[in-house]
Amino acid sequence: MHRRMIAPGALAAASVLLAIPASAASYSPGTPGIGDPYYPSYGNGGYDVSHYDLRLQYQPKTDELQGTATILAKTTQDLSRFDLDFLLDVSEVRVNGAKASFATSGEHELVVTPKTPLAKGTQITVVVRYSGVPSAKSAYGFTSWHRTPDGGVAANEPEAAWWWFPSNDHPTDKATYDVSVAVPDGTQALSNGTLQSTASKLGWTRYNWRQNKPQATYLATLALGRFDITTGTSDGGVPVINAYSKDLGDTDGAARASLERTGEIVDWLSGYFGPYPFSTAGGYVPNTTTGYALETQTRIYYSPKQFANGSNTSVVVHELAHQWYGDYVSLKGWKDIWINEGFARYAQWLWSEHEGEGTAQELADYVYASHPADDAFWTVKPGDPGPDEQFGDAVYNRGALAIQALRNEIGDDAFFAILKGWPKEHAYGNASVADFQEYAEQVSGKPLSALFDTWLFQPEKPAAPSVRALVKTGTAVAQPKSWKKIEATNEVHGH
Numbered sequence: 001m002h003r004r005m006i007a008p009g010a011l012a013a014a015s016v017l018l019a020i021p022a023s024a025a026s027y028s029p030g031t032p033g034i035g036d037p038y039y040p041s042y043g044n045g046g047y048d049v050s051h052y053d054l055r056l057q058y059q060p061k062t063d064e065l066q067g068t069a070t071i072l073a074k075t076t077q078d079l080s081r082f083d084l085d086f087l088l089d090v091s092e093v094r095v096n097g098a099k100a101s102f103a104t105s106g107e108h109e110l111v112v113t114p115k116t117p118l119a120k121g122t123q124i125t126v127v128v129r130y131s132g133v134p135s136a137k138s139a140y141g142f143t144s145w146h147r148t149p150d151g152g153v154a155a156n157e158p159e160a161a162w163w164w165f166p167s168n169d170h171p172t173d174k175a176t177y178d179v180s181v182a183v184p185d186g187t188q189a190l191s192n193g194t195l196q197s198t199a200s201k202l203g204w205t206r207y208n209w210r211q212n213k214p215q216a217t218y219l220a221t222l223a224l225g226r227f228d229i230t231t232g233t234s235d236g237g238v239p240v241i242n243a244y245s246k247d248l249g250d251t252d253g254a255a256r257a258s259l260e261r262t263g264e265i266v267d268w269l270s271g272y273f274g275p276y277p278f279s280t281a282g283g284y285v286p287n288t289t290t291g292y293a294l295e296t297q298t299r300i301y302y303s304p305k306q307f308a309n310g311s312n313t314s315v316v317v318h319e320l321a322h323q324w325y326g327d328y329v330s331l332k333g334w335k336d337i338w339i340n341e342g343f344a345r346y347a348q349w350l351w352s353e354h355e356g357e358g359t360a361q362e363l364a365d366y367v368y369a370s371h372p373a374d375d376a377f378w379t380v381k382p383g384d385p386g387p388d389e390q391f392g393d394a395v396y397n398r399g400a401l402a403i404q405a406l407r408n409e410i411g412d413d414a415f416f417a418i419l420k421g422w423p424k425e426h427a428y429g430n431a432s433v434a435d436f437q438e439y440a441e442q443v444s445g446k447p448l449s450a451l452f453d454t455w456l457f458q459p460e461k462p463a464a465p466s467v468r469a470l471v472k473t474g475t476a477v478a479q480p481k482s483w484k485k486i487e488a489t490n491e492v493h494g495h
Contacts, residue, residue, distance in 0.1 A: 027117040030082035032109050034170040038334040038387040039158060041106060043170025044083040047073045047124065051175050054165050057182040057204075058189070058224050060151040063135045069165050071126040078120050081113040085159075085217075086166035087139060088132035095126050107139040108162050134163040146288045149247060151187060151225030153286045155294050155301035157391075158334060161217040171330040172430050174214035182206040183224055190223040190243055192299050194279050211297065213278055214428045216330050221296035223284050230256075234263030238276050241299070243284035254307035255285045258316050265313065265320050268354065269347065273324040274420045277427070283319070293489070295322030295344075306488075313355075314348050314485040321347035324423045332432040337390050338382040338456060339436055342399025343419075348486050349400060358480025364404040367397045369477040373461040383433045383456030393490050402455035405462075409451055410444040418443050 030046020033039075053070040065088065085108050093102045095114035103111050110128075118124060134145035134152060144156035145163040154164045161167040181189035182204045193211035200206075211220075227243040234240060242259045244252060259282070266281050283300035285307070293315055294301040300319040306312050325347075326340035349360040358366075371377040380394035382402060389395065407415040418440050425431075425439055437452045454462045 027078040027080040029080050030077065032083045032105065032111075034168070034172065036170060036333050038390065039170075041109070042085065042159065043173065044085065044168050046077050046079045046082045047075050047168065049073045049168050049173050049175045051177070052165060052167065052220075053178045053180075055180045056164075056222075058151070058187075060184065060187055060224060063133045063147060063152055064131065065134055065152075065164060066131040067129075067165065069126075069128045069130070071128070071166070073124050073126065073168075075118045075120055075122045075124060079114075079118040081111060084110040084112060084126075084128070084166040085162050085169035086110040086128075086130070087137040087162045088130045088134065088164075090128060090130045090166075092129040093127065096124055100126075110166055128166045130166070137163060146286070146290060148225050148245070148287050150245070150287070151183075151223070153224070153288060153301070154220075154222045155296055157218050157294055159218060161220060164222050165220075167217045169217045171216040171218065171334075172332060174216050174330060174428070174430075176213065177209075177211040177215060177220060179209045179211075179220075179222065180206060181209075181222070181224070186226065187224060188227050188229065188243070190221075190227065190284055190299060192220060192297050194239075195241070213297075215297045215327070219295065219297040219327055221294075221299055221301055223286055223299075223301075225286055227284065227286075230260065232263060234267050234281070236263075236267040236270060236276070238263060238266050239280045240266070241280055241282040243282075245285060245287040245304075247287050248285060248304055251285075251304045251307045254309075254311045255302065255304065257311035258307060258313055259283050259285065259302070261313055262316060262320065265317055265351075266323075268351075269317070269320055269324070272347070272350065272416065272419050273321070273423055276323065277328040277423065278323065281320070281323070283316070293319050295319045295326055295340075297323070297327045309488075312485060312488065314351060314482065315489045317348050317351040318344045318489050328423050328428065329426040330430045332430045332435075334387070334390060335384045336432045337385065337395055338399045338402070338433055339431065341391070341395045342382060342403055345396040345400040345486075345489075346403045348482075348489070349404075352480060352482035352486065355482065357482035360404055360407075362478075362480050363483070363486070364401055366477050366480055366483060367401055371461070375461075378461040379459040381457050381459060383452070396490055398455070402452070405451060405455050406440065406448070409448070410440070410446055414444040 033041045034043025051072040056067040058065050093100045093112050098115040101113045105111050135147040144160040146153040154160045161169050179191040183189050185205050189207040191209035196208040196210050226246045229243045232240045240263045266276050278298045280298050285302045290303045291305045306315050321344040325343040349363045352358045377394050380389045382395045382399040385395050441448050
């Protein structure tokens with residue numbers, strides 16, 4: 001939290017301010033938070049980033065990372081100084097070629113004061129030189145950098161960037177990326193998008209990755225270690241790049257049996273959501289002890305634990321669905337998480353139907369019947385769950401119930417038109433739950449405010465007919481065959 005204090009002598013300072021020309025007085029600091037009520041200190045005000053160029057060197061033996069980040073941005077106000085979200089140790093900052101002063105503030109803020117103030121609408125280039133040991137850094141009592149036996153991984157939601165590059169860390173400021181990483185020969189570096197080139201010199205190999213489509217900062221990933229990398233192309237023409245840590249042990253086979261179906265699943269999802277929106281697809285499984293997966297754009301992060309009980313295509317479906325719902329179209333605020341998680345969960349329900357393991361309606365009936373009216377499950381509002389329940393079971397399952405209720409209300413023709421049209425409507429941008437409701441009403445021609453309010457915003461169990469669930473509270477409903485696989489992904493995004 002950042003508090004503004006009125007210092008002694010403020011009135012005297014104000015009188016001096018009156019003597020400053022209006023043009024100079026108009027410059028003010030960018031806010032140290034972008035204004036998201038769930039995470040008040042995340043992101044920053046005063047500028048909008050268009051591109052990150054990250055040139056890094058990493059030593060896996062010591063977990064030391066050195067980097068130069070070049071950030072291209074445009075000011076959105078007359079700016080006297082601005083913040084970046086970052087944790088590592090900074091040695092130099094330049095703004096438009098001139099050295100800038102800098103200081104740290106709070107848990108994760110780097111405060112930059114340029115040599116001369118920046119007028120609104122100015123294109124700026126910010127260069128930050130830095131180094132440090134990411135695994136030695138924490139903020140708010142946790143870390144998003146996962147040390148592995150042969151390297152390290154940056155992957156977490158809603159924050160991971162602070163541990164490896166300075167950024168404006170909020171989904172509303174999406175940008176393109178070039179990530180160039182030098183590692184000792186024998187170690188590989190993975191990131192988002194397309195591998196442009198590799199080059200080896202004096203015992204080091206440099207990997208150059210490019211993400212040419214807008215990407216939220218939490219969807220940027222970096223994986224450093226020893227991997228077995230597979231490549232291929234889906235029937236629909238999407239290049240697929242998967243990677244598996246060389247020391248996965250007993251989970252290696254199940255991980256491969258899951259991820260190697262990525263191309264098939266991408267093509268299948270394209271039938272529901274429209275053409276795949278990025279240059280490549282795929283994922284990686286590092287040797288981490290975490291329990292979650294994350295839809296890092298084009299290069300999905302999977303924990304080995306996702307495959308502890310065998311192959312798990314359901315989690316692959318979930319994370320790939322996010323490439324449309326969450327990555328292609330990102331949320332406006334973290335309260336809009338339902339658009340990400342509800343639809344990714346519903347994609348699993350559709351996959352269950354595809355695999356003959358239970359229809360979407362049967363899954364909806366089962367979820368509905370499994371939670372009596374006094375269950376706390378119904379007190380969580382998927383349309384605005386609060387930060388503590390942002391990745392709770394209700395956001396996934398009650399969120400998917402809301403989608404089935406919508407389908408039943410408007411019919412399959414309008415419903416599937418919405419599923420495919422929504423990503424195109426907000427392509428590479430951001431949208432809210434309110435935006436989705438408006439779009440659904442536009443396509444279906446029906447007023448839907450009561451339905452959305454009932455299923456997304458009321459802290460109580462809705463009446464069964466809204467989902468055509470021919471069951472009553474407490475009535476036994478057969479568990480669909482796919483349920484345990486789906487349930488295993490309920491907390492895929494927990495810290």
